[in-house]
Amino acid sequence: MSDVRFTKDHEWVRLEGDTATIGISEYAQEQLGDVVFIELPTVGADVEAGGDAAVVESVKAASEVYSPVLGRIVEVNDDLEATPGLVNESAEDEGWFWRMELSDPDELEALMTAKDYKAFLEGLD
Amino acid sequence: MRYLPHTAQDRRAMLQTIGVNSVDDLFVDVPRSAVLAKPVDLPDHAGELAVERTLSKMAARNVAAGTVPFFVGGGAYRHHVPAAVDHLIQRSEFLTAYTPYQPEISQGTLQVLFEFQTQVALLTGMEVANASMYDGATACAEAVLMANRLTRRRRAVLSGGLHPQYRAVVETQSRFLDGEIVAAAPDATGEEDLLALIDDETACVVVQNPTFFGHLHDLRKLAEVCHANGALLVVAVTETVSLGAVTSPGAMGADIVVGEGQSLGNALNFGGPYLGLFATREKFVRQMPGRLCGETVDADGRRGFVLTLSTREQHIRREKATSNICTNSGLCSLAFTIHLSLLGEDGFRQLAALNHARACEAAARLAQIPGVSVLNNSFFNEFTVRLPRAAAGVVDTLAERGVLAGIPVSRLLPAAGLDDLMLVAATETTTEEDVAAFGDALAEVLR
Numbered sequence: 001m002s003d004v005r006f007t008k009d010h011e012w013v014r015l016e017g018d019t020a021t022i023g024i025s026e027y028a029q030e031q032l033g034d035v036v037f038i039e040l041p042t043v044g045a046d047v048e049a050g051g052d053a054a055v056v057e058s059v060k061a062a063s064e065v066y067s068p069v070l071g072r073i074v075e076v077n078d079d080l081e082a083t084p085g086l087v088n089e090s091a092e093d094e095g096w097f098w099r100m101e102l103s104d105p106d107e108l109e110a111l112m113t114a115k116d117y118k119a120f121l122e123g124l125d
Numbered sequence: 126m127r128y129l130p131h132t133a134q135d136r137r138a139m140l141q142t143i144g145v146n147s148v149d150d151l152f153v154d155v156p157r158s159a160v161l162a163k164p165v166d167l168p169d170h171a172g173e174l175a176v177e178r179t180l181s182k183m184a185a186r187n188v189a190a191g192t193v194p195f196f197v198g199g200g201a202y203r204h205h206v207p208a209a210v211d212h213l214i215q216r217s218e219f220l221t222a223y224t225p226y227q228p229e230i231s232q233g234t235l236q237v238l239f240e241f242q243t244q245v246a247l248l249t250g251m252e253v254a255n256a257s258m259y260d261g262a263t264a265c266a267e268a269v270l271m272a273n274r275l276t277r278r279r280r281a282v283l284s285g286g287l288h289p290q291y292r293a294v295v296e297t298q299s300r301f302l303d304g305e306i307v308a309a310a311p312d313a314t315g316e317e318d319l320l321a322l323i324d325d326e327t328a329c330v331v332v333q334n335p336t337f338f339g340h341l342h343d344l345r346k347l348a349e350v351c352h353a354n355g356a357l358l359v360v361a362v363t364e365t366v367s368l369g370a371v372t373s374p375g376a377m378g379a380d381i382v383v384g385e386g387q388s389l390g391n392a393l394n395f396g397g398p399y400l401g402l403f404a405t406r407e408k409f410v411r412q413m414p415g416r417l418c419g420e421t422v423d424a425d426g427r428r429g430f431v432l433t434l435s436t437r438e439q440h441i442r443r444e445k446a447t448s449n450i451c452t453n454s455g456l457c458s459l460a461f462t463i464h465l466s467l468l469g470e471d472g473f474r475q476l477a478a479l480n481h482a483r484a485c486e487a488a489a490r491l492a493q494i495p496g497v498s499v500l501n502n503s504f505f506n507e508f509t510v511r512l513p514r515a516a517a518g519v520v521d522t523l524a525e526r527g528v529l530a531g532i533p534v535s536r537l538l539p540a541a542g543l544d545d546l547m548l549v550a551a552t553e554t555t556t557e558e559d560v561a562a563f564g565d566a567l568a569e570v571l572r
Contacts, residue, residue, distance in 0.1 A: 062442045062445070
């Protein structure tokens, strides 16, 4: 089982080899409600840690999705264009947003583990 | 008695709270040279009767478009607006300048907006139109910003046939949003070639059809070259009535069509309020600025209307919104829709044909005058003539003789070296007598 890390903005990152997959957490999709549109980044674009990378639009709001780490986008989840609801059904698996090559894999260490994130969410309520 | 709710004491307390000594201290950032140091030079108050008398006298100094032979266009056109339009827009169910902020309770207003959008989409040959913008020029500037977002580029190429005021608004908006403008020289003869200006850094090319000088263009080749370079073609239409006779921008490959909708339902009104039209392809809808009304069904399956995609808008998405526009020209768009509905498709086509016929008569008459030539090989209801001397003086002299002849190009393009050119517009309101009076007066003035 690969290591999944979380951010305070409710993105998750999963590292497989040199490539990280990024999406929004189960908690985030619940807060957003029905997702109706996702604006994905461009493949080949460089993104900064904390920089805007995508937009997720639900029936309630439009929110930015930030890149948790510095790197280059190598793939985006095209399935989300036709079926944005995948984010609601499977936020932390099939509803992934993009994959990127990391400039500095050590950056992940600074993010929350699943356990830390769970504690963080409890602190929010 | 003055109806100001704040006492001197209130004001002192407020000033003290924010830490300044006087109201004037709030304006220290205004340069000294721009501050008026003396009272405004206005007469003292007077009774209603006296005020009415004074203002009537002042108003009588205007030469109103409807009272003399009138050939002024340049982006604002005098058309006949049926009396029913004014009557209907003043019904209390409709009469508001604004889009409603609890929108779904106003189903009638939303239905009109939906029909307005449908009309604009059909006229422009596009798939989707918004509920309107402030005017044609601001719609044009928004189209450039939208093209920058869609292409992730920042360079707009502006045709020399684009209305100079539209160009100015585009430049102003772009200046503060990191846009780069490549503006072609004014194109009085309609022969410019923009293709060489397009490359893989071009976000969009903005052309006007018919152009500011009246020329009509087949835009298909231009659209092809734009698309081959990953750029968008933006087409501005300042005379909506032309769409009843001219191939639509959408049919020629436009990606965004903007327009001035004043010609339908709206009088000249001294220049505003006007009505910006904005239409695009469905695939670009999420980057389209402005409000959008959609059709849906309620819980019982009955047809209803909603404001849709509003998460793109400023009141939800704040600084990441597609635009700072949060409203539309509600009343002007209502007048547009009622006028166009009264005309119907056949009536609209007939209106366009009539406009063109009147302009042809005017062009033929003016071309007979020695020293006067028409520059256009093609036009709709407005064309450019070359006079044997500066047009501004000729237009002034004709105005004194009770003929509002047209627009000296130098008024809008003072440094372009086009002082001998005049724009002339005719509409269905132009009569044979008007054309004869214009022709005779111009011949006499030039003799």
